[in-house]
Amino acid sequence: MAETKMVHAPLVTYVSMLSLLTLCPPFVILLWYTMVHADGSISQTWDYLRQHGVQGFINIWPKPTAIAWKIIACYAAFEAALQLLLPGKRVEGPISPAGNRPVYKANGLAAYAVTLITYLSVWWFGIFNPAIVYDHLGEIFSALIFGSFIFCIFLYIKGHVAPSSTDSGSSGNIIIDFYWGMELYPRIGKNFDIKVFTNCRFGMMSWAVLAVTYCIKQYEANGSVADSILVNTTLMLVYVTKFFWWEAGYWNTMDIAHDRAGFYICWGCLVWVPSVYTSPGMYLVNHPVNLGIQLALYILVAGILCIYINYDCDRQRQEFRRTNGKCLVWGKAPSKIVASYTTTSGETKTSLLLTSGWWGLSRHFHYVPEILAAFFWTVPALFNHFLPYFYVLFLTILLFDRAKRDDDRCRSKYGKYWKSYCEKVPFRILPGIY
Secondary structure, X not given: OHHHOOOOOHXXXXXXXXXXXXXXXXXXXXXXXXXXXXXXXXXXXXXXXXHHHHHHHHHHOOOOOHHHHHHHHHHHHHHHHHHHHOOOEEEEOOOOOOOOOOEEEEOHHHHHHHHXXXXXXXXXXXXXXXXXXXXXXXXXXXXXXXXXXXXXXXXXXXXXXXXXXXXXXXXXOHHHHHHXXXXXXXXXXXXXXXXXXXXXXXXXXXXXXXXXXXXXXXXXXXXXXXXXXXXXXXXHHHHHHHHHHOHHHHOOOHHHHOOOOOHHHHHHHHHHHHHHHOHHHHHHHHOOOOOOHHHHHHHHHHHHHHHHHHHHHHHHHHHHHXXXXXXXXXOEOOOEXXXXXXXXXXXXEEEEEEOOOHHHHOOOOOHHHHHHXXXXXXXXXXOOOOHHHHHHHXXXXXXXXXXXXXXXXXXXXXXXXHHHHHHHOOOOOOOOOO
């Protein structure tokens, strides 16, 4: 099985895997504690831990409560129901290494609309107060940490016992199997795709739901909403809306078509996304910064522009692939490289590599507006504390690593064609720099 060829050296892989498995859960709790209880100040949390040691850390770790489990269960069941029941057009994913072609139902945008409308309605009509979610956030994150671990164990066992497709298998190493996953497209039954659920309907959806939650919490606490959190929430919602608008395109990306469903992807989407990705908003709840209308609008416009460019990069490549290169890129015929490669079953196939438009600037130019967008929705927090910017830093490292992994994969897939592609588009992410 090809997947055992590791992207980084084995030792690096082990160290990073074990450190992620052990360090990420406490980090999520410390992030929440610092944002909510320590004024967003890393030094305040650090002083507390220095004085009280490990016991102090155990004391601030909230125990998962019944209400936390209830909130998670209701939300998960609601999203699973929408994924199964809402109508959507049938979409085929890319052909997998084993030659399978997954079929999806594209109802993400509808699920997103129904989720937000329902959430705002239950608040508006006094059925459920979203501020409760914020008040129990620590317990919810704690429950998610443990629940997701159990979920990943379930995925590991399922991969051994009842894989959904031939795109599965063991590397012979239990830690690697648990971390990178056993199956590429795990499903429950024929139609319930687990990765669509964890990545899109639970993870990305929770981002939007929590962004709205933070706004409502600030409104409930202060009787008003500061422009800073409005800019932050608006930009996050625009970004998540773009994601669901383009969800079928996401199913062609590395996350779905290449990374298997293991701890790395699933735990990340179930725990890391709701905690780390939403953290600038978590900070702004208790720090209502007033930007003034002019600055707020500048930040908003800059952020929306970045999200649009990010979307347009993906749209351009998708259109180029869909029309087999017979489309216009920035008003003229695209320049391209026709690359052939051999599948694991020995067939020879061809791919078109786009070398003009956004994709002529650098090989992963679309990461630049994505990182900038994250900066713009964090910048309303201003610069009193570093921690709100952790997501921007994390995203930068993640995307630079992903660009490297993607390049390595393409180099081994396309060989000499990739070399000539890199000669035409020499920069990996930052045009002229990197």
